[in-house]
Amino acid sequence: MSSETEKILTTDGIPLEVSLKKAERKNKIKAFLLVAPLLFFLLITYIFPIGDMLMRSVDDKMVTEMLPKTFKSMEKWDGNEMPPEEVFEAFYLDFQKLVEEKRDGKLSTQLNYTKNGFKSILKKLRRKAKNFEEGNYKDQIMAVHKRWADVEYWRAIKRRAPAFTSAKYLKGMDMYKNEEGEIVSVEEDRRIHRVLWLRTLEIAFFVTLLCFLMAYPIAHLLATLPMKYSNLLMICVLLPFWTSLLVRTASWMILLQQQGVVNDFFVMIGLVADDNRPEMMYNKTGTYVAMTQILLPFMVLPLYSVMKTISPSLMRAGKSLGGTPFVTFWKVYFPLTIPGIGAGCLLVFILAIGYYITPALVGGASGTLISNQIAFHMKSTLDWSFASAMGLMLLAGVLAIYWVYNKLVGIDNIKLG
Amino acid sequence: MSKNQEFVKFDKVDKSYDGKVLVVKDLNLDIAEGEFITMLGPSGSGKTTCLMMLAGFETPTNGEIFLDKNPISNIPPHKRGIGMVFQNYALFPHMTVYENLAFPLKVRKINKDEIDKKVDKALSMVSLSGFENRMPGQLSGGQQQRVAVARALVFDPQVVLMDEPLGALDKNLRESMQYEIKHIHESIGVTVVYVTHDQSEALTMSNRIAVFNDGKVQQLSSPDKLYEEPVNSFVAEFIGENNTFAGEVTNFQKDQCKVKLSNGSEIIANPISVSSNGDRTTVSLRPERALINTKNKMDNNFKGKIEEVIYHGDHTRVRIDLLGNKEFILKVPNSSANMDIKMGNEINVSWNSHDARALDPK
Numbered sequence: 091m092s093s094e095t096e097k098i099l100t101t102d103g104i105p106l107e108v109s110l111k112k113a114e115r116k117n118k119i120k121a122f123l124l125v126a127p128l129l130f131f132l133l134i135t136y137i138f139p140i141g142d143m144l145m146r147s148v149d150d151k152m153v154t155e156m157l158p159k160t161f162k163s164m165e166k167w168d169g170n171e172m173p174p175e176e177v178f179e180a181f182y183l184d185f186q187k188l189v190e191e192k193r194d195g196k197l198s199t200q201l202n203y204t205k206n207g208f209k210s211i212l213k214k215l216r217r218k219a220k221n222f223e224e225g226n227y228k229d230q231i232m233a234v235h236k237r238w239a240d241v242e243y244w245r246a247i248k249r250r251a252p253a254f255t256s257a258k259y260l261k262g263m264d265m266y267k268n269e270e271g272e273i274v275s276v277e278e279d280r281r282i283h284r285v286l287w288l289r290t291l292e293i294a295f296f297v298t299l300l301c302f303l304m305a306y307p308i309a310h311l312l313a314t315l316p317m318k319y320s321n322l323l324m325i326c327v328l329l330p331f332w333t334s335l336l337v338r339t340a341s342w343m344i345l346l347q348q349q350g351v352v353n354d355f356f357v358m359i360g361l362v363a364d365d366n367r368p369e370m371m372y373n374k375t376g377t378y379v380a381m382t383q384i385l386l387p388f389m390v391l392p393l394y395s396v397m398k399t400i401s402p403s404l405m406r407a408g409k410s411l412g413g414t415p416f417v418t419f420w421k422v423y424f425p426l427t428i429p430g431i432g433a434g435c436l437l438v439f440i441l442a443i444g445y446y447i448t449p450a451l452v453g454g455a456s457g458t459l460i461s462n463q464i465a466f467h468m469k470s471t472l473d474w475s476f477a478s479a480m481g482l483m484l485l486a487g488v489l490a491i492y493w494v495y496n497k498l499v500g501i502d503n504i505k506l507g
Numbered sequence: 508m509s510k511n512q513e514f515v516k517f518d519k520v521d522k523s524y525d526g527k528v529l530v531v532k533d534l535n536l537d538i539a540e541g542e543f544i545t546m547l548g549p550s551g552s553g554k555t556t557c558l559m560m561l562a563g564f565e566t567p568t569n570g571e572i573f574l575d576k577n578p579i580s581n582i583p584p585h586k587r588g589i590g591m592v593f594q595n596y597a598l599f600p601h602m603t604v605y606e607n608l609a610f611p612l613k614v615r616k617i618n619k620d621e622i623d624k625k626v627d628k629a630l631s632m633v634s635l636s637g638f639e640n641r642m643p644g645q646l647s648g649g650q651q652q653r654v655a656v657a658r659a660l661v662f663d664p665q666v667v668l669m670d671e672p673l674g675a676l677d678k679n680l681r682e683s684m685q686y687e688i689k690h691i692h693e694s695i696g697v698t699v700v701y702v703t704h705d706q707s708e709a710l711t712m713s714n715r716i717a718v719f720n721d722g723k724v725q726q727l728s729s730p731d732k733l734y735e736e737p738v739n740s741f742v743a744e745f746i747g748e749n750n751t752f753a754g755e756v757t758n759f760q761k762d763q764c765k766v767k768l769s770n771g772s773e774i775i776a777n778p779i780s781v782s783s784n785g786d787r788t789t790v791s792l793r794p795e796r797a798l799i800n801t802k803n804k805m806d807n808n809f810k811g812k813i814e815e816v817i818y819h820g821d822h823t824r825v826r827i828d829l830l831g832n833k834e835f836i837l838k839v840p841n842s843s844a845n846m847d848i849k850m851g852n853e854i855n856v857s858w859n860s861h862d863a864r865a866l867d868p869k
Contacts, residue, residue, distance in 0.1 A: 407597035409584040410562055411611035412662065418585075421610070425601045 140485070147479035150255040153200050156193065157184045161251040169245050177244070178227040182219065189216055205246035211235040258479035263287075283463070283480075290459040293377055293449075294442035300382045301389040301438050302431065309393035309430075314402070327390050335384065339451045342380040346371040346452065372454025380448045385441055389434040396430030432499045440488050460484060511575065514540035514698055515561065515666060520570035522556050522722075530556050532722040534570070538700065543692050545701045545709040548719030549745070554702050557719075558668050561700065563587050575665065585614075590659030590667040594674055596651045598643040604630070604654050605639035611662040629657040632691060649680045656688065660697065669701045673708065685711050706746050710734065718742050734793075739780060740866045743791040750797070750835050752790040753868065756781045763860055766790055770831035775806050775860035780867045787868035794836045796862040799825075799848075805857040811835065813852050823848060829856055 098106040154161060159180035167173045188194040194216060201208035211234070218234045232239040249267075260266050260273060264281040268274050275281065308327065312320050330338060345351045353367045362368060370376055400423065408418030446461040453459070460480060467477040515538035522531040531553040538544050546554035559565040561572060563584030571578045579587055590611075599607050608626045617625075630636050633653035643651055652672060659667050669688075673681045689712045692699050703709055709716050710730040718725045718733065718741075726733060726742045737743035740751070752774060758765035764778040766788060776790045798805070811829035822838050825848055829835040837856065839848060848854070 401595060401597065403593045403595060403597040404599060406562075406564055406584070407591065407593055407599075408610070409564075410587075410589060410591040410668075411614070411658065412585050412588070413610065413614045414585055415583075417614055422599055 140482075143478040143481055146475050147258050147482055148254045148256065149475060150250065150257075151253045153197065153250040154253045156188055156197050156200075157181065157247070157250075160184050160247065164248050164251065167248070169241075169248060172228075172239070172241050173244050175226070175228045178231050181247075182222065182227045182231065185212075185215065186219065189219070201247065201250070204250055205243060207237055208243070208246070211237050211243075258476045259483065261476060262480045262483050283460075286458070286460045286463055289374075290443050290461075293374065293381070293457075293459060294439050294445075297378060297381045297385060297442045298389075298435050298439045300378065301386050302435060304382070305386055305389035305393055305434065306427075306431075309390050309397050312390070312394045313397035313400070324394075327387055330384060331387055335447055338384060339380055339448050342376070342383070342448075342452055343371060346376055346379065371452050372457065374453075374457045376452035376454070377449045377457035377459075380452050381442060381445060384448060385438045388437045388441060392433040392437065393427065393430040396427050396433075400426050428499065432495065436492070436495055439491065443487065444484060511540045513537045513573070514542075514575055515700070516573040516576075517557070517561075518571050518573065520557075520560065520567045520572060522553070522560060522565065523568045529568075530722055531560075531567075534722075534724065536717060536724060536727065538698060540698055541696045543689070543699045543701065543712060543714045545703060545713040545716045546719055547703060547706060547709040547716050547745075550704060552719040553722040554717075554719040555670060558670055558700060558702050561666075562589055562591050562668055588662075588664050590662065590664035592652075592655045592659045592667065592669040592672045594671045596643070596655040596672075596675075598651055598654055598658070600643055603640050603642055604635070604646070607643065607654060608658050608661050611658065615662065625661055629661040632660070632695075633657045633687070648676050649684060652676065652684060653687070656691065660691070660695070664697070666698045666700060669699065671703050672701075673703075673705075681708070682711075688712065710746075718745060720745070737791065737864065737866070740789045740791060740869050743864070743866060748794050748836060750792045750794060750832070751869075752792075752830065752832060754788060754790065756784055756786045756788055756865065759784050759786075764865055766865060768830055772809070772830050774809075774830070774863065776863040776865040777861050779864045781865050788865045789867065789869050790863050790865050792858060792863045794824075794838045797835075797837055797856050797858040799837060799839060799854045799856055801855075801857055803857070806860045807863065808855060808857045810853055811856050813848060813850055813854060816848055816850055827854070827856065 100106055100109045102109075157180075160177065163177045163180040164173065167177060185194065185197075188197055194212065198209045198212040201212070215231065215234050215238070218230075222230050237243050249271075257267065262283055264276050264283045265273055266276060308323070312323055312327070314320075315323065343350075347353070348367045348369060348371075350371075352370065353362070356362045357364050357367065370379070404422055404426070405418055408422040409415065413421065443459070444461050445459060446465060449457055449459045450462050450465070453462070461484070464477045464480045464484075467473045467480070515536075517534045517536040520531060520534040521529055523529050534553075534557060536557075546557060548554045556565060560567050563579070563582065567580060571580055573579065574587065574589075599610065602610070605626055608629055609622050612622045612625060626639070627636070630638065633656055635650060635653055635657065638646070638650070638654075643654065646654065655672065656669075659669075672688075673684050676684060685708055688699075692712075701709075701712065710733075713730060715727060715729055716733050717727045720741050726738050728736075733742065734746055737746060743749050744751075752766065752768055754766040754768040754774075756764050756778070757767045757773065759778060759781065762777070764776055764781060765773050766776050767773050774790065776788075781788045809830055811827035813825055814828050814833060815826040817824040817826075820841070822840050825837040825839055826833075827835045827837060835856075
């Protein structure tokens with residue numbers, strides 16, 4: 091079509107499109123310069139760290155770099171029988187180099203991750219290797235320890251050849267690659283991560299639900315009350331925002347503990363016996379209560395901003411047309427608040443699955459979430475690549491939820507204010 | 508079948524929001540079945556409050572409203588069966604035109620075929636057939652307005668209330684919609700209570716107009732009577748244009764009186780709300796009832812000086828300094844006889860005493 095239509099020229103004879111582009115270029119540059127600092131900031135503080143996290147979580151270069159000759163010579167080895175002499179020679183040379191550089195300890199740690207038993211035989215090899223004669227390294231090494239004559243250990247070394255690994259991700263799902271290279275689950279009593287993932291989703295789901303149930307009437311009240319009351323109520327809703335998260339969580343600890351205010355009250359009104367005070371903290375209950383309270387404003391605000399735009403005459407119209415108050419609410423008001431519900435739920439859910447401080451303080455053993463596990467690996471075990479892998483899994487989960495939400499409700503229907 | 512003259516009846520209705528100020532004071536109003544009645548008044552005069560009380564969204568503080576002889580104060584809005592058209596249309600933005608119209612029928616549990624038929628009929632009545640699947644947001648203001656009218660009528664209500672429904676439309680569209688609503692009313696014979704602050708709209712459409720001010724009905728009568736024979740200065744001022752003279756009654760007779768103005772001159776007027784010599788009064792005269800340089804015999808004849816001439820095409824507005832009133836307005840038809848109207852000229856102005864109504868003082 092467009093090729094058939096004649097080119098429109100401006101009064102000066104320049105093609106209109108060219109002229110338009112020229113006129114708009116300046117505006118485009120201006121607009122870009124305005125967002126450039128933020129773009130730069132995001133690049134440094136968001137895109138780059140996430141990329142680094144991704145690299146770290148799959149990075150397995152350490153062993154690859156420590157045994158370059160070995161892995162090169164292993165390329166031809168099929169792994170069924172014992173490797174040929176050249177592999178042993180390459181391994182000996184690599185290992186001697188590491189011993190000289192005093193990096194053999196790291197190698198033994200890494201290989202021990204892959205298969206137990208490497209630590210002691212590598213130590214023994216270091217002692218004996220001083221007296222090795224040139225040539226026929228295969229027999230000499232195999233003589234050091236009987237495990238060196240076991241093909242399984244050589245296969246284990248070969249498994250570390252690739253520079254990238256999915257092992258950390260599998261570990262996050264309580265799975266691993268066994269000796270045959272199949273992906274299998276760990277024994278049932280060692281599956282700690284799956285429980286945490288499920289608990290994280292469960293708590294996030296119920297916290298979102300609780301927030302929604304509580305926020306909806308409040309937001310409605312806020313949107314319909316006269317200004318002077320709604321302002322006061324708004325301050326009450328926003329008050330938690332002005333208080334430090336740590337202080338709020340600590341005050342929940344004071345309230346919820348066994349000798350705390352809430353329990354004292356229950357005993358006073360005779361709801362529970364003094365010697366049978368329920369535990370409301372250091373378990374899921376504490377996590378639910380504290381997280382719901384803390385995340386409530388994130389649900390109220392989007393709901394409020396959407397409800398504020400719904401004209402009260404719509405409800406009146408519904409009623410004047412014969413709808414009972416409930417029918418009018420359900421058919422007219424509720425559908426119009428869905429953008430706010432979507433935004434609020436998505437916001438609360440995403441915040442909840444990554445929540446850290448509150449579950450760490452009031453969650454105890456049964457109320458901690460995956461984020462606490464990530465923090466544990468970052469601070470205590472220093473297994474950063476595993477922490478990165480779990481962080482990325484969390485991110486992938488959030489993106490998946492976002493995708494599902496987009497399919498179900500449509501992301502254009504979100505309204506944050 | 509004789510029509511019920513008291514189909515809707517406001518009986519001594521008072522309304523106060525805060526317990527201090529009465530928004531509506533002692534309202535007594537009968538509306539006949541099939542009538543098109545307009546509540547006209549400036550904003551804050553209580554007309555919308557009356558409508559809301561009738562619709563059921565406000566409760567009268569005192570008094571009772573009857574619909575077809577039944578008191579309705581305790582009936583919730585959704586059971587009153589009164590259709591309503593709102594100022595901002597209040598179409599449900601998440602429903603199609605069809606769903607909007609089907610809403611009142613669905614809540615009444617009417618079967619699908621019947622709904623389809625009624626929606627079809629209502630849409631063709633407002634000439635919007637074929638728009639069933641549009642969303643309200645895809646319609647122009649005028650089309651939305653028509654959908655709102657169709658929705659208020661689709662369930663055959665006894666009464667339809669319209670709260671300044673044309674306020675958001677531009678002038679041309681507003682005028683054509685006025686006729687359209689009037690025709691719909693004539694063809695289906697539903698009782699319409701219409702609220703507006705636009706007097707020309709009220710004059711064009713209504714059988715009767717209730718002029719509201721200060722929570723009270725100032726005058727309730729047909730459009731022509733309202734314009735020709737306003738009963739007090741507020742109505743005279745509010746409806747149409749108006750020239751006024753403030754003065755004191757000197758020579759009171761049954762069908763004529765003399766009014767002495769502040770500058771000493773006397774005019775002859777028609778006594779409406781004055782009863783004796785010495786009463787303060789405001790004399791009201793429509794601009795088109797005063798003529799210039801006329802050969803007709805009239806009982807009021809005065810000289811005035813032209814202060815301002817504004818050309819309006821078919822007529823010319825002339826502002827004259829007359830008997831101490833510098834804001835005296837005349838409408839002179841555009842004809843070759845009146846070419847000597849120029850600023851500063853002196854002219855003769857005359858009118859019949861019957862048209863100069865001596866009303867209450869302002």
